[in-house]
Amino acid sequence: MNTVNYLGLLRLLAPETVLTITGLIVLFFDAGVMRRQSIPRRQQVAAFLLSAGAMLAIGWSRHYSLADPNSTSMLVIDPLTQLMKQVILFLTIFTALVSLESKFTPHVGEYFALLALATLGMMFLVSSVDLLMLFVSLELTSLSLYILTAFQKDKLESSEAALKYFLLGGVSAAFLLFGMSWVYGLTGETNLIRIAGQLRDRATDPVLLAAMVMMLIGLGFKIAAAPFHLWAPDVYQGAPTPSAALIASGSKVAGFFVLARMTLAGLAGAEGSGVWNGFAPGWVPVLAVLAVLSMTLGNLAAIAQTRVKRLLAYSAIAHAGYMLPALMAHNTMGTIALLYYVTTYALTMVGAFGVVAVVEQQTGSDAYDAFTGLSRRSPALAVCLLVFLLSLAGLPPFAGFFAKFYVFTAAASASTRSLGLLWLVILALAMSVVSLYYYLQLLKQAFAVDPPAGAKIIRPLPATLFTLVFLALLVLLLGALPHLLVNKLQAALVVSGL
Amino acid sequence: MPFKFFFYLIALFVLYSAYFVVTARNLFRSAMGLLAVLIGIAGMYLLLNAQFLSAVQVVVYIGGIVVLMVFAILLIADVTQKVFEQSPRWRQGLIGAASLLWFSLLAGSMLSYRFGAAAAAVDKSGSIREIGRALLSPAAGGYALPFEVISLLLIAALVGAVTVARADADNGEGKEGKA
Numbered sequence: 001m002n003t004v005n006y007l008g009l010l011r012l013l014a015p016e017t018v019l020t021i022t023g024l025i026v027l028f029f030d031a032g033v034m035r036r037q038s039i040p041r042r043q044q045v046a047a048f049l050l051s052a053g054a055m056l057a058i059g060w061s062r063h064y065s066l067a068d069p070n071s072t073s074m075l076v077i078d079p080l081t082q083l084m085k086q087v088i089l090f091l092t093i094f095t096a097l098v099s100l101e102s103k104f105t106p107h108v109g110e111y112f113a114l115l116a117l118a119t120l121g122m123m124f125l126v127s128s129v130d131l132l133m134l135f136v137s138l139e140l141t142s143l144s145l146y147i148l149t150a151f152q153k154d155k156l157e158s159s160e161a162a163l164k165y166f167l168l169g170g171v172s173a174a175f176l177l178f179g180m181s182w183v184y185g186l187t188g189e190t191n192l193i194r195i196a197g198q199l200r201d202r203a204t205d206p207v208l209l210a211a212m213v214m215m216l217i218g219l220g221f222k223i224a225a226a227p228f229h230l231w232a233p234d235v236y237q238g239a240p241t242p243s244a245a246l247i248a249s250g251s252k253v254a255g256f257f258v259l260a261r262m263t264l265a266g267l268a269g270a271e272g273s274g275v276w277n278g279f280a281p282g283w284v285p286v287l288a289v290l291a292v293l294s295m296t297l298g299n300l301a302a303i304a305q306t307r308v309k310r311l312l313a314y315s316a317i318a319h320a321g322y323m324l325p326a327l328m329a330h331n332t333m334g335t336i337a338l339l340y341y342v343t344t345y346a347l348t349m350v351g352a353f354g355v356v357a358v359v360e361q362q363t364g365s366d367a368y369d370a371f372t373g374l375s376r377r378s379p380a381l382a383v384c385l386l387v388f389l390l391s392l393a394g395l396p397p398f399a400g401f402f403a404k405f406y407v408f409t410a411a412a413s414a415s416t417r418s419l420g421l422l423w424l425v426i427l428a429l430a431m432s433v434v435s436l437y438y439y440l441q442l443l444k445q446a447f448a449v450d451p452p453a454g455a456k457i458i459r460p461l462p463a464t465l466f467t468l469v470f471l472a473l474l475v476l477l478l479g480a481l482p483h484l485l486v487n488k489l490q491a492a493l494v495v496s497g498l
Numbered sequence: 499m500p501f502k503f504f505f506y507l508i509a510l511f512v513l514y515s516a517y518f519v520v521t522a523r524n525l526f527r528s529a530m531g532l533l534a535v536l537i538g539i540a541g542m543y544l545l546l547n548a549q550f551l552s553a554v555q556v557v558v559y560i561g562g563i564v565v566l567m568v569f570a571i572l573l574i575a576d577v578t579q580k581v582f583e584q585s586p587r588w589r590q591g592l593i594g595a596a597s598l599l600w601f602s603l604l605a606g607s608m609l610s611y612r613f614g615a616a617a618a619a620v621d622k623s624g625s626i627r628e629i630g631r632a633l634l635s636p637a638a639g640g641y642a643l644p645f646e647v648i649s650l651l652l653i654a655a656l657v658g659a660v661t662v663a664r665a666d667a668d669n670g671e672g673k674e675g676k677a
Contacts, residue, residue, distance in 0.1 A: 009636045009643065020650065027657070074643045110661045117654045124647055136644045138650045147658030162662075206607035 011077035012077060015057035015085060016063075016123050022053025023116030030109025039106060044287065044463075046112040047096040053116070054096075056088045061085050063067040073191045074133040075124075078491035084257055086124045089342050091250040091350055098354040099242035101193040101460060102361050104152040111151055118144035118246060122254035131180045131190040134258060134268040138176070138222070142169050145251060148243035149235055161231075168231045176218025182211035192266035199412040200269045204281050213265060216286050219262060222255035224313075225320045226235075226293035236313035241360055245353035246307060248316055249346035256342045260327055260335060263287075264498055274328055274421060284328045291328070291424060293462025294321030295431045302438045308356050308366045308417070311438060312349070315392060318435060319345055325424045329414035335498060336489045343485065344391070344399035344478050351471035352388040355381055358460040358468075368442060373451025378458040380465060382446050387472040391479065393439040394432050404432065504545055512538035523584070525571050533564045550626055 010017050026049050034042045038465065061082045092115060105111055121141030128134040150162030184190060186207060187198035196329050199208060221228040236244045263271070263283050272282015298318030305311040323345075350467035358381060363370040375382035382468050391398035408428060411421040460468070478485055515534035536559045544550035584590070608624045636642040 107661050107664075110657050112656060113657060117650060117657075120650060121647075132641070132648070133646050136647045136651065140654060142648055143651060143658070147654065147662065150658075150662050153662070160612045205611065210604055210607040251666050285668070455635040456563070 009223070012064075012075070015061040015082075015089075016120055018057040018060055018118050019053055019089075019116055019123070022050060022057075023113045023120070025053070026050055026116065027109045027113040030112070030384050034109070036396055039103060039108060040100075042108040043100050043160075046108050047100055050096045050112045050116055051093045054093050054119070055309035056473055058086050058089050064400075073125040074130045076129050076496070077127060078496040080489075080496035080498060081127045083488060083492045084253065084339070085123045087346070088119060088122045088126065088250050088253055090345055091253065092116075092246070094347075094350045094354075094471060095242055095249070097177050097245045097463055098245055098350065098357055101354075101464045102240060102242055104155075104240040107151070111148070114144050114148055117244065118272045119250060119465050122250050125254045128258070129192045130259065131184065131195075134192075134262075135173075135177060135180065136366075139173065141251060141254065142173070142222075145243070148246065149239040151243060152238075152240045155238070157238035158240065159238075161234045165231050165235045166169060172218045172221035172228065175214045175221075179211045179214030179216075179218065182207060182214070186211070187324055192244070192261065196268045199267070204270075204272075208270060209281055212270065212283055213286060215262065216283060216290075219255065219259045220290055222324075223252060223259060223320045224317055225290040225324065226297045226317055227290075229294070229298070229317045229320075232317055233310050233313040237307065237309045238315070241309070241353055241357035245350045245357070248312065248349040248353060252316070252320075252349070253342050253346050256327075256338060260338060261498065263327060264330070265460060266334065271330055274424075284330065287324045287328050288424065291321045291324035294318060294324070294425065295428055296321075299431045299434045299438075301436065305438070306368055308368065308371065308442065309353075311442065312352060312356070315435065315438075316349070318431065319392070321431075322404060322407060322428050325421055325428065328424070329410040331410070332416060332490075332493060333406075334410040334414060335493060336486060337403075337410040338485055339489050339493075340482070341403035341407050344400065344403050344475065347471055348388050348391045348400060348475055349477075351384060351475065352392070354464065354468045354471070355385045355388065358464060359458060362456065362458045368445050371442065371446045372449050373455060374446035374458070375449050377455055378460070380469065381458060381460060384468045384472045385442060385446060387475055389439045389443055391475045393436045397476065399475045399482070402482040404428075404478060406482075501545065505542075508538050508541045508545065512542070526568070529564060529567050529571055532567070533560060536560050536564065550629060 014141055026046050029049060030046050036046055037045075061128055064082055096112065096115060098116075099111070110308060115472070118141055121137050121139075121144060125134065125138035125141060128137055146162055146166045149165050150159055152158035180190075183195060186205075187195050187196045189198060202208060217228060221231075224232040235247060240245065267283050270282050271284045273280040274284040274288040294317050298314050298321060302311055302314035302318065305314060323338055323341050326334045328334070329337070358378075359370055359374070360366045371385075374385065389400060391400035394400045394404040396402075408425045412425045414421050512535055515531050515538060519528050519531035519535060522531055536555065540552045540555040540560070543549075543555055632639070633641050633645055
């Protein structure tokens with residue numbers, strides 16, 4: 001034990017350290033040097049610094065040494081966690097670049113520093129295998145996101161959304177913590193692996209089930225699964241669009257990863273069963289309830305929306321519902337499907353919010369009407385929107401198609417029992433068809449309807465446009481050659497053994 | 499026997515105060531109720547032989563947080579006089595029923611479990627020296643890492659509080675900063 005010191009800890013966490021320093025540099029540089037410059041200039045410098053720092057962190061995260069499992073029981077560092085951290089860092093860079101377009105705050109340095117801190121929380125979240133560490137990093141992420149939601153101070157909606165997010169988030173954190181305290185009381189351990197070892201032979205203990213349900217409530221809030229979704233529409237709507245992009249992408253990746261870690265590693269042996277006619281108590285049936293509610297409610301509510309950010313919020317709830325069956329499949333294929341889904345979904349979501357950010361900045365609204373005739377007013381943006389929405393709808397050849405395909409095959413073939421999770425897959429397929437309707441509604445508005453007389457041409461900044469086109473190409477590439485990501489995930493998963 | 503007696507006494511006190519916090523229709527009275535809850539919890543810690551935790555509870559929660567809340571309440575004019583409207587009857591009933599259901603589920607599962615003797619817990623002295631070592635040790639069993647993450651959390655809270663609370667220049671509150 002004497003070999004571990006602070007320096008070793010810093011070396012183990014080099015990417016996080018780099019990002020911490022980056023966040024502080026952004027904050028001080030903006031407050032000190034850039035004070036007198038114009039806001040767009042400050043945004044450019046801050047976004048550049050943050051992106052450079054994140055790139056450095058990505059580079060560093062490729063060179064790691066597998067942590068000696070005894071050295072610290074709080075974190076794991078393995079190929080899988082590093083890969084997910086890289087994904088999250090890339091999402092942050094994209095968010096930072098998309099932020100350039102929006103002018104919602106004079107507090108540029110604070111905004112980008114909080115982006116860095118939120119990302120940091122997500123990175124710790126991905127690595128943590130200890131209840132304590134998990135909770136603390138979850139709070140770091142959540143708190144940064146609450147503040148990012150409140151950043152548009154001239155808009156009442158933004159403060160309202162932040163307050164709702166904060167209060168509901170606080171309640172869900174209380175549930176999570178209460179559940180964790182029960183688990184600690186049962187096992188006397190905070191390390192997930194050791195907890196799993198302790199719980200192996202008492203899977204259906206009522207106390208454990210109650211604790212598990214409470215923890216799943218807390219994490220279900222984080223991934224915006226129904227019925228814990230009430231915050232999502234308001235927050236996506238009220239938050240500044242780039243903040244909403246991070247909430248919908250990076251936080252989703254981290255949330256699903258930690259949910260997977262909690263269920264697959266921490267509650268291994270307590271899964272129960274969610275097959276039709278064969279329910280057994282455990283976390284799988286709990287997730288089945290969440291999945292059914294999310295898919296149905298998200299998709300049906302999305303039809304009625306008239307504002308694009310709200311539409312994306314409800315579709316996010318529905319997508320959380322599609323992803324849960326991959327977790328319930330409870331095998332390697334399911335985990336790969338989940339991580340592929342959440343990664344491609346996050347990339348798509350950043351892109352979609354990027355398009356909304358541009359349109360909103362230049363027309364002042366995110367209502368469907370603002371998108372009327374987008375193909376005439378900005379063909380490039382319209383094509384990007386087309387790619388993102390069709391990918392969300394799950395049409396080939398976009399990434400969303402393979403994501404759904406992997407998840408559904410993993411779920412359908414998960415159980416050796418007669419029909420297994422097929423009933424969920426059938427529901428998911430039916431709901432995907434419903435989702436096609438509202439995505440196409442928006443696309444019809446953008447492509448088939450003539451722009452109103454006197455509508456302005458929409459001109460995104462070159463950097464934003466470049467980011468969006470890059471994201472669209474990425475979605476197309478991952479759809480055409482899904483094995484690029486799947487092989488990586490598979491190799492990482494084999495080593496890490498989640 | 500005295501342990502049990504004091505335990506139930508304090509528990510009753512805490513429960514009653516907590517009930518008072520949520521039912522008081524005046525914010526200031528609620529804060530005072532919260533004070534009582536926290537004092538009760540501190541007593542509970544003392545009863546469980548966690549002296550350090552009990553002291554921290556008094557210093558941080560009672561001495562710091564409640565005082566801060568009282569300041570905030572007093573700074574917002576009129577709030578001490580204001581009486582909040584109550585939600586409609588049916589809603590109160592619904593919330594009560596849901597809470598009762600949840601409570602009985604938790605209590606039921608709790609009662610059905612056969613807890614081992616408390617001796618199973620590792621006996622640590624809980625002295626300040628030991629807590630300090632555990633808090634800052636980077637080795638296994640130490641909590642240096644969560645400790646550091648909490649410091650990042652505090653930075654985020656600080657930056658956020660300043661940003662959210664600060665009056666912007668364009669709100670007519672004067673030019674920002676003096677630098």
